[in-house]
Amino acid sequence: MTATAPMPSQAAIAVNDMLDNCACIERDQHVLILAANDGLYGGTNIVDETAVAWIQAGVQARGAHATVMWVDMPVRPTVIWPDFATTETVWKIPPIVQGAMKSADLLISHVFDLSSEEHLKELPAMLKELKLPMVRNMASTAPLLCTAWARTPHDVIAEIRYRTAELVKPGERFVLSHPNGTHVEGTVGAPGRGGDQYAYWRKHGYYRPFPDGIYPAVEPVDAEGVYIFDRMMPIWARKIGVPPKFSAPVRMTIEKSLIRKLDGGPEAQVLSEFLAELAKVLGEEDAYAVRAPHGGIHPSALISPAQCPDEDYREFIASFHPSSLHLHMGRGGRNKAFPYNLHTAVELRGATLTIGNRVVHDNGRLGVEDHPKVLEVLARYPDRPGLDGERWHTGMVT
Numbered sequence: 454m455t456a457t458a459p460m461p462s463q464a465a466i467a468v469n470d471m472l473d474n475c476a477c478i479e480r481d482q483h484v485l486i487l488a489a490n491d492g493l494y495g496g497t498n499i500v501d502e503t504a505v506a507w508i509q510a511g512v513q514a515r516g517a518h519a520t521v522m523w524v525d526m527p528v529r530p531t532v533i534w535p536d537f538a539t540t541e542t543v544w545k546i547p548p549i550v551q552g553a554m555k556s557a558d559l560l561i562s563h564v565f566d567l568s569s570e571e572h573l574k575e576l577p578a579m580l581k582e583l584k585l586p587m588v589r590n591m592a593s594t595a596p597l598l599c600t601a602w603a604r605t606p607h608d609v610i611a612e613i614r615y616r617t618a619e620l621v622k623p624g625e626r627f628v629l630s631h632p633n634g635t636h637v638e639g640t641v642g643a644p645g646r647g648g649d650q651y652a653y654w655r656k657h658g659y660y661r662p663f664p665d666g667i668y669p670a671v672e673p674v675d676a677e678g679v680y681i682f683d684r685m686m687p688i689w690a691r692k693i694g695v696p697p698k699f700s701a702p703v704r705m706t707i708e709k710s711l712i713r714k715l716d717g718g719p720e721a722q723v724l725s726e727f728l729a730e731l732a733k734v735l736g737e738e739d740a741y742a743v744r745a746p747h748g749g750i751h752p753s754a755l756i757s758p759a760q761c762p763d764e765d766y767r768e769f770i771a772s773f774h775p776s777s778l779h780l781h782m783g784r785g786g787r788n789k790a791f792p793y794n795l796h797t798a799v800e801l802r803g804a805t806l807t808i809g810n811r812v813v814h815d816n817g818r819l820g821v822e823d824h825p826k827v828l829e830v831l832a833r834y835p836d837r838p839g840l841d842g843e844r845w846h847t848g849m850v851t
């Protein structure tokens with residue numbers, strides 16, 4: 454570890470963008486920079502000391518107080534079933550972290566286990582209670598901070614995200630299709646976060662991912678059809694006990710927004726057993742519910758092994774690329790004793806999603822690429838990666 458590790462311009466661009474436009478650091482703020490030490494040694498909370506030191510220096514340069522905390526996350530089995538924990542028995546945010554969060558004005562987290570979308574409900578509840586904004590820095594190592602993914606202007610992705618969410622209108626029909634035989638249709642329901650508008654700006658919320666890369670999930674009503682997939686986002690794949698890339702495709706039959714059948718190979722079998730166990734805790738209506746679709750909006754979210762040796766993490770980042778769409782299986786929010794944010798994301802690459810008469814994604818092309826507001830923000834950053842992600846890639850991506 455060295456705070457004097459030479460910082461390439463690429464990383465400086467990313468760190469400055471994150472601190473100014475995502476974290477929105479203000480002078481005299483107390484900023485907690487959190488990292489988990491397992492991530493230095495092959496654990497899931499991937500991080501390096503150089504990235505943390507660069508970010509700490511950047512916070513201090515803006516006249517704010519930066520406190521770095523290296524934390525041990527609770528050691529526990531990866532697979533979370535068949536004996537699901539309850540909010541009483543599940544692992545907790547370490548008390549010393551909770552204490553530090555209480556005195557912070559802003560949290561910059563590199564702890565993958567503490568994401569508000571994929572893990573414990575405890576975290577978003579606490580951020581809300583404390584009114585503590587959290588920047589989730591996913592570019593958590595020096596090599597990742599140097600990527601075109603991290604250097605794409607935060608404002609560009611925020612604009613793409615907002616304008617894509619504007620295409621999602623309650624009451625309209627959506628159609629999700631793929632040349633592999635997938636065809637799911639349904640009606641767009643009301644947004645999960647309330648109100649009647651899917652579009653909102655992250656900068657007003659407690660959850661601020663950097664880089665951002667996904668728009669709000671469509672709430673489907675009366676979805677019907679067949680969804681054929683052979684991969685699952687790694688976080689919940691590991692929690693369930695299936696590999697992120699399946700040995701055989703799974704054919705999911707959907708009726709009235711409920712999963713009726715999963716046919717396929719060994720992964721279909723495990724997923725079927727998982728949902729059956731989940732139904733014992735959540736009830737059938739929630740366990741078999743299909744949620745989303747939504748998908749990636751970041752044109753440079755493809756990472757090479759040289760930039761990140763961890764294949765699961767590269768796959769996770771690739772889920773933010775516009776070629777990626779996913780559905781969620783199951784709904785965990787209504788059961789107060791269920792401790793997890795269910796994000797069982799079954800993924801398709803190269804699908805097409807239309808809502809009403811508007812194309813949201815078409816095999817990697819985004820429907821808002823020509824939106825005047827998106828073009829306006831892009832024009833402010835002529836020297837940075839934008840929609841032309843493929844021009845900025847270095848090395849082979851998998």
Ligand SMILES: [Fe+2]
Nearest residue numbers: 670745781798
């Ligand atoms: Fe999702």
